[in-house]
Amino acid sequence: MQPHFEQQGDVRHFIHGGEPQEPRLLDCEVAEGEELRIVLAPGTNVGKTLLEVLEGRRYASAVGRLLSGGASHLAYHRMVVTTSEQKPYDYGAPVVLDGYITFVSGAITVGRDPQDKALLHCHAGFIDREGGQHGGHLVLDRIVVGSEPLVIRLCLFNHVAYQVKPDSETHFSLLHPVLQEAV
Template structure:
């Protein structure tokens, strides 16, 4: 789904919702799940100047290979890169991440949803969608590249829930032609 910034039917505060149709074989409803009890609840406070991706990987290395989800609960950044989905001219992949948008200065996080996953070789992947406000008050959002985020003047607070016996592992997806994180059973 895509949210447009155009008001729906002229009603301020509402947005038009459009459905993305991908070129691959549809798999609807897209229900993939795995029951896993939480094993660790973490509250992480990152100091000003910290590189977020690097710091999270250091913390996660203490807990072994597993998946998790998390939230940015508040804080600022000095610099970050993010992507937004754009239309392409490729019929097999009509939507893709566009070039990175770079923000610098006083950036305040409004929200952020983090998924902790891994590639086929077991390397940690950090996936994040976030909303934030720049120093001029403009609202931004999209796929945040956590490896590019430098914490600003206010500490960044992140809460993570790591799973006991499950992970999100990257696999190809027939419908979207993207590599997606799929729930996968694992030993703790």
Template sequence: MTKTSTYSDTPFPRPRTLVHPGRFNPVRIQSLDAQQARHIRLLLEPGKSLFDALVGPLSENGIASASTTILGGSFDTLTYCVAPPDLSGKSVIAYGKPLQAGRAFMIFGNATLGKAVDGAPLVHCHAAIRTENGTVKGGHLITERCVVGEAPIPVLVTCLAGFELRQAHDPETNMLLLQPRKVALHG
């Protein structure tokens, strides 16, 4: 087989390697798999917070860990934040102050359901939104402070079984992050 090499101008700026506060973890991808996953179509209930509208029905169905895609829909109120550099130096970045999008439309979002350090349900959600003043924005949603509008919003759920997503302190980044963890099948 003939191999050819080509030379070209660098098509993009050189990627940056950031220095995190903690010790480098040689494991760069933490992952687990399951033989199959159950899919659920869920409707977010109007008037509820995004957090409650996601966690409630899934918990009632025994689902504690899942990846979800939130289809478009209106929210009576929507609060989000972005993640600028952390000037304190504790981490590379830190969540900024809550930003009010008002009566906003979620264009689409992805949310991960897992368990917080204390075992309580945790939702990590990023979304593209159209704010009340018509500007399209994106960021990290504060799901407890987003209220579903008058029409139910469909969510496609991939339920994760055989392992759980658990928030734990990540020494390298010095942040609390969701990580997959094996669970006992019984008890």
């Protein structure tokens, strides 16, 4: 199938070129979890410090939110059009911002790479120092906390891990939930 957009009511949906993988929403309950409120000091490297906070903790994966704060430096990716019929969109080159950047929202997923090491994934919206709005996939190890602390809430859980696997519908490697005990 040729990738394309379809209008459904007031919403434009992108139809990927691969076979649809239904259902896309999966539900799983876990018996226990651990909730962390992490406050990162100004000048802190976000990705490096999050991995240090998680080191030694027993969990399979985690999800969380950027609650407040900003950055003095960050890099993020936006989707760009490609020339590939199978994968018409991909992440473009990183966009780099300097100066005070205020986070509006952000969702973090902590998954597992093929070697079962923690893998950080974050999409966020933010405003640059001139008031311009931005959003995309953050490169967490290239974010430096700004002049105010960055507050993050993470919920760590066991029994389900998000693992990077190829997705035949989107032609991206995505974080898929897999039943797995904590390491």
